[in-house]
Amino acid sequence: MTLLSKRFGYSLFLMLLPWILFFFVHPAPAAAADSQDAADDTIDLGMHYEILQDPTNSITIDELIEGSYNSSFAPSTEKYISFLHTKDTIWLKLNAADSIPNREQLHWLEYNDKIENLNVYVVRKDGSYELYKSGLYNLENQPFAYPSMLFPIDTSDVQEIYLQLNGQLPLTIFTKFYTNNSFLEKVTAYKFYSGSFYGFLLALALYNLFLYFSFRERSYLYYTLYMFSFMLFQGTMNSFDVELFGHIASPWLLTKTLGLSCNLMIVFMVLFGKEFLELKRHLPNSNRLLNVAIGLAVLSTIAVIAGVPQYYTDLFITAMGLVVLIFLWVSGVRLLLKGHKSARFYIVGWSFLLGSMIIQALVMLGFVPLSLAVFEEIPAYSAMFEALILSLALADKITLIMKDNRRTQEELNETLEKKVVERTQELEKIQVELEHLANTDRLTQIPNRILLDHVLENEFSRAQIEHTPLSIILIDIDYFKHVNDTFGHQVGDDVLVEAAQLFKSSVRDSDTVGRWGGEEFLIISPSTTLGEALELSEKIRAVFADFTFNAAGKKTASFGVAFQMPGDTLNSFISRSDKALYAAKENGRNRVEFINIRQDTDF
Template sequence: MIPKKHRQLLFPLFVMVFLLPFVYHAPAIGTVHENASTDTHDLGMYYEILRDSTNSITIEDLIEGTYNSSFTPSTEKYLSFLHTDDTIWLKLNADDLITDHEQMHWLEYNDKIEFLTVYAVNEDGSYESYESGLFNLQNQPFPYPSLLFPIDGPEVKELYLQLNGQLPLTIFTKLYSNNSFIENVLSYKFYSGTFYGFLLALALYNLFLFFSFRERSYLYYTLYMFSFMLYQATMNSFDVQLFGHIASPWLLTKTLGFSCNLMIVAMILFGKEFLEIKHHLPRSNRVLNIAIGLAFLSTIALFAGVGQYFTDLFITTMALFVLVFLWISGLRLLLKGHKSARFYLLGWSFLLFSMMIQALVMLGFMPLSLAVFEEIPAYSAMFEALILSFALADKITLIMKDNRRTQAELNETLENKVLERTEQLKKIQVELEHLANTDRLTKIPNRMLLDHVMESEFKRSQIEGIPLSIILIDLDYFKNVNDTFGHQVGDSVLVETAKLFQASVRDSDTIGRWGGEEFLVICPSTTLEDALRLAEKIRTTLADHPFEEVGHKTASFGVASQISSDTLRSLISRSDKALYAAKENGRNRVEFIKIGQGEETLQSESDPLLRK
């Protein structure tokens, strides 16, 4: 009996065993079967090449022989001109390729190109032309991923291919006899069906596991599999076959870049979730988030008409960067002891190898080969998909083990958890007390906390015989601010004023919002003279400060210092009277009431006491 925790391994293991013979014996998708007719030619080495930078040469010029000396023989099996504004002419001698002129032949161009015209030139100099490419798909003899051109007639002497467009010009061409072409189509359908069916089966199986385990890694794996299938399908021009008759040619030129960006986003989401990069590698997580944003921006640029060369280069570089970055992230986590990264790293290595080869070819650093776009991606994708499926199963097993271990630890340390919860409740209580004692708008102490601090400091002053002073502040003409600019601006002025006051007082002082536009500063161990100097400092700081919308604002200050006969109420009353006097005497001033021989005497900032 197989343990339940290993059952999710069964399906990918079964698929691998079942399909291994097909993988081992299968040719590349889109290539002819080994047992097919030998009347099939890869045309690369047969071409003579002419690059027309003027884009003015016509087929008539070539038939007349004007440019015969300008053609150069090809030395490569697969030609690549990448992004070029030149018109590329390729010339073929039909007698070198066709032995049975009575039989129909098919010329296949196995890549996307915007404009492709094939000229079949007869011995008498007449010719037939076949226009195709993404902008002429209506001329295709039947829906097929490749562009097809029928070559029929014993008089055909030469073939000319005229290539134009903004897409990279990569030349994968074959010439088939009619029988070998039929064999190739059958082989193509069988092996492409096997390839995509294999990936689809794994994707659907892991989607089922997502609904069973509710583990997002399975969902992102499924998304990645579908995006990879879409990317490979557009690479193999299945979008041309399926939607070429209804989709605009312009859209078909963008599908490969779009599917590549979609695959980049999906592989990032899967890698982040599977490796838990956000938790283990937060800096790497930020880099990957930026990469997702760049993928979206490059998609917008792709459809906004930014140059094809630039977008292709950027997307290819992005794909290569993300692959390498995710591989390195997996390696870092493996070296840190995260076992779940082992299968991921192995599976990712297959894809990294495949995509690096493709990227280096597309960037022009390696020679073009059909295997780069057919065999290597097919085999790499199949092995990578299987290994990543094993990786997911392995991760679930590790998660289950961790859960059991965590449960055991919870049972053993219940008391610690209770203590931890108690500490959390205490912290919450402290936070609630802070909220209760903090003014909601200005974030400084409110009236409730000020009353408590003032009562405490007043008692301490009486017991220890140390001085205590308070400063009552009221913003001048603040109602005009609300009436003129609105309450939102008034609130912002209060907030900014509170920050200025906080920066102006000492660490030992307590400043809070007394109510409305009034503020109170409690100054322990502070004489009247020092309190007056502090009030004057606050007054000038406020008067000199420019507010964004209302300009300069001022405030009136009432200062009082505790005497032996004071009560808390009398102390506050005296500062309130001083504040009222400051308002009456013109505002933007500091006033205090001097106590002498049982009388209260009003003093202002012009008093010599302030000038000490």
């Protein structure tokens, strides 16, 4: 899996490298346009305007042409003019002689923002004028599909141009004059750069969608949805909705798309942040607050659709988006300080977007001067770096998850192996104990009849194969019934236990002593001749007769000895020792006997 993640990382890097180089090497569209200003092919009109703010909304173009309000106009001091949300009608006056040096060509006047109602009055030298209606409620007058409001103007005999603006949308005025040639270059550059920018984001989103289907990690899915919602939001900010759907969408909807797309972006931004940082597990309180933010975004969406004044919804959405961004960034920092390495790239990527959104929010709130870069260049570069770094953050997280899983698996394997060894040892111990219980006489703790049969069978076979001597000694405690009858069975058991230990301590390590049954004991003596067995039996008999038992006093025992002989079977061998024991009892007890069936030199 590590190799797979590396290959994904290398593929991502190779896929993005051309785009990164492209954006660093080539100038931004605005910069390209600015470079042509010196040639008077493109003119920023902000500083050329005179401004009149009409709170009565009653001033007419005829009154302006007549000069009734000449003294009410104030010269513009800003390159980019902003009135944000205002109910006033804004009049902009442009003196053609001062602002259009090259009067011999067709010019294009561009108003580069959404506006509900925009009327352009072109006043000729003879006092007549032409009215060009535009804005979201007059998109049918657009010469072709384009995100900006466009006005083709023959400036050869133009004296003044008036722009009349009103509506609920914030009035941010980005206007330029282009010659026909410079406008064609501007459109070409716009198509190229916007296609490259959104193509980059789309490729990154689809790539991470593929990773989601490969890894089934929900962070990739939420990242993909966040990227699509961000592209939608950025597209509505750049008026692509006007360009693509202006001919079919209602003006009412076009005035709402920015608020709706921003709320959607906030929802997926929160879902991605919650899932990526695993806030439900690591920061549950933060997770609950972000769930509230999702609910507020839904309510904000309802408010936008319900027609709450746009000033309030824009203010709320801007403030909420900024708070959510800061909260997610702080959450990432908190997790990083707690040792969660997966948050490191997340914080870097989020910082790009956060910086961009803070600047835009400060502009919307009126704390920072308006600039075209705030709404075009800064968001574009921030989005590019943020999208790239967040994608790398996802790859880094998957790598860390794989490492953690591998380490956990190794620990589990070690634990499992240890447990297997422990259980095996326990089973072996239990098996030994069970075998001991199965083969040991419970009273005397010496081998029982089962083990004696097994040992005797093995020694008998070995003696036959290797032609080595084998002897057995069958012992019976004399008058043992009398002990039970006189002293009770407990004393009898004590005698058996003491007798077993006495017999066991009297033989060699190679001999086996076990309880044959009742008060009978059997000694198996490998590599022992009949004479050696008789000598051992006599020794044990004397020790036993001399021993004083705790409660029963002195006792004696009878011994029957058998020696393995050619032609013996195991049954005949045992039977001979049994007959010898019977003979010892018949001959007065407390003695050693053997049955000599055949003559043998070993006797």
